[in-house]
Each structure stands twice: as C-alpha cells, then as structure tokens.
Amino acid sequence: MELLPRSFYSRGAAQVARDLLGCYLVHDCPEAGRTMGRVVETEAYLSQGDPACHAARGMTRRNRVMFGPPGIAYIYFTYGMHYCFNVVTTGEGIPEAVLIRALEPLEGVDIMVARRGKTKLKELCSGPGKLVQAMGIKLEENESDLVSGPIRFYRDSASPEAKGPREIVATSRIGISSGEDLPLRFYIAGSPWISKR
DNA sequence: GACCAGATTGTCT
C-alpha cells in the first residue's frame, strides 16, 4: 500500500476523480478504530464552466477550502442532516474538488454497521452521505490534510490487477440542478457497491 | 423493483 502523494491531487479534478477509482480510503478514528473502503464512485466539480460547483459564484465561508492547496479534505453539511466528503484538487486559487460517492467496505465493517445501524453491506457506503457516516468522518476534519491527517488515500502498488479498475464509466452527476449535461460522474463498471446505475 | 414525499438546518441572496 502506497500513500497517495501531494502531486496526485495537483491535477485537474476530472483526472483525479478517475484515478481515485480503485484506491483505498482509510480513516483512523481514535475512539472506534480504523475503517477502510475501496473507492468505486466519484464526481468532479470544476472551476471553469461548471455551474454545479460550489465555487461557481466565488468564494464563500463554506467553500473557501476549495480555493486552498490540493490534497485537503472539503467536508460540508447539506440537506439539513447529511455531510459530503470531497478532495480538493488542482492548485491553490483554482477551486476544484472530487466528491467521493461510494465505497466498497473492506476493513472495520463491524464499526460501519454500528455507525449506520444497517447490517446489509450494500447499505453501508453506497452514497456520499452514507459513507461519511460509515467511516465516522466528522465536520471537524474539514480542511484536514489527506497526506498527513487521519483521513488518507492509498493505492495498491503490488498487485498489477489492482493498479487500476478494469473499466470506468463516465455519466452525468447526481442530485444537482445545473450542469447535469456534463459527464463528470465516474464509477467502476459492474461494481455492486455504487449508489445508482 | 420504481417512484415519491418528508425530514431538517446551515448557507447564501
């Protein structure tokens, strides 16, 4: 397992979104322990020509993290009860991010079950709000460093099969009311762990 | 399975 370096995030959000598929998201929680999942679904939000991006109308208190350096967590609250976990990409002053939409649960499944109150494995991480709850990611971890903080991404450097997913599908994003035409949602073809077909 | 309404509150105009 190899920690993704800062340079991984210093690229355009669409490229990072594709390359994160098949990587491993790890959260080391001091209280509950470690949880880990494999990224199977992502969405990119761009700084240019993307009305659905939070930063499309300039910097605000909520989205200011997107304007900072890449490799930082952007976590926000929405719909009055859910959180979404994003990765800031590209470069300082260029507000782009990748939303993590679904994971295949791998480690600490018992912890995820307890946090989610669901026993079906497919109900643990098959959606952006669900995986935040299952992984125990908290709003306080907004702006934390993905290279040195409690939330990190790894890739499997050993197995050639795990170097990348077999096939990536690009479709329109989910849950937005503008920019629906852009093919910026990516998932691993045939994965049973994604949020929707 | 598909479709739909309701929950619930921070953020921005």
Added chain:
DNA sequence: GACAATCTGGTCA
C-alpha cells in the same frame, strides 16, 4: 426566504 453535490421509509406493482 429559498434551497441544497441526500437518505429513508412508504406506496404500488
């Protein structure tokens, strides 16, 4: 005051 990068549990088939 409107709306949100969602989830859940209900109905109907």
